[in-house]
Amino acid sequence: MKKCHLCQQDFNDGDVISLEGLDVCAGCKPEFLRRMQEGDLESAYYHYAGFWIRVVAKMIDGLILFTVTFPIGLLTAMISEGFIKDSTSGKGLAAFFILQGINMVIGFLIGLTYSASFLATKGATPGKMACGIRVINADGTLKISLGKAIGRGFAEILSQMILYIGYLMVAWDSEKRALHDHICNTRVIYKK
Numbered sequence: 001m002k003k004c005h006l007c008q009q010d011f012n013d014g015d016v017i018s019l020e021g022l023d024v025c026a027g028c029k030p031e032f033l034r035r036m037q038e039g040d041l042e043s044a045y046y047h048y049a050g051f052w053i054r055v056v057a058k059m060i061d062g063l064i065l066f067t068v069t070f071p072i073g074l075l076t077a078m079i080s081e082g083f084i085k086d087s088t089s090g091k092g093l094a095a096f097f098i099l100q101g102i103n104m105v106i107g108f109l110i111g112l113t114y115s116a117s118f119l120a121t122k123g124a125t126p127g128k129m130a131c132g133i134r135v136i137n138a139d140g141t142l143k144i145s146l147g148k149a150i151g152r153g154f155a156e157i158l159s160q161m162i163l164y165i166g167y168l169m170v171a172w173d174s175e176k177r178a179l180h181d182h183i184c185n186t187r188v189i190y191k192k
């Protein structure tokens with residue numbers, strides 16, 4: 001039994017052919033060749049990007065985002081301080097937490113807009129570009145849809161919520177997938 005790379009169905013060994021190192025069924029062969037020709041498909045000969053290079057990419061993106069989120073954080077911190085000083089009742093404290101919450105949501109939305117727009121248009125955030133890595137779909141196609149890019153951003157929250165173990169999974173996964181890669185059917189590879 002072999003699995004066709006495109007339709008993901010099982011076939012007898014004799015019914016699949018090997019193209020560019022990938023198993024493809026007869027029905028999917030024309031589609032496969034069309035995608036190869038349009039440059040919308042990576043062959044099987046790619047290298048998955050490992051844990052540390054992805055950490056470096058994340059740090060670069062983090063620094064870029066920090067230049068935007070830091071002034072916003074500073075501003076909300078200053079406003080919240082005023083609230084706490086002005087009020088001895090619980091109201092000041094409530095306002096403080098609400099502002100912190102808003103701050104977190106704004107930070108997340110800025111990060112999400114940043115990563116999703118770069119992933120959907122260039123296949124990589126500036127941090128990933130600097131590291132020579134990119135995100136592709138599990139079937140080898142290069143173009144990440146905007147919906148998937150946004151979904152991946154939300155899935156990353158899960159990876160963070162479990163003490164970043166979702167990211168750490170890259171270290172032992174056979175295809176170096178993070179939890180959000182599992183959920184969104186994406187892979188991170190070295191650019192050619």
Ligand SMILES: [Zn+2]
Binds near residue numbers: 005006027
């Ligand atoms: Zn197929």
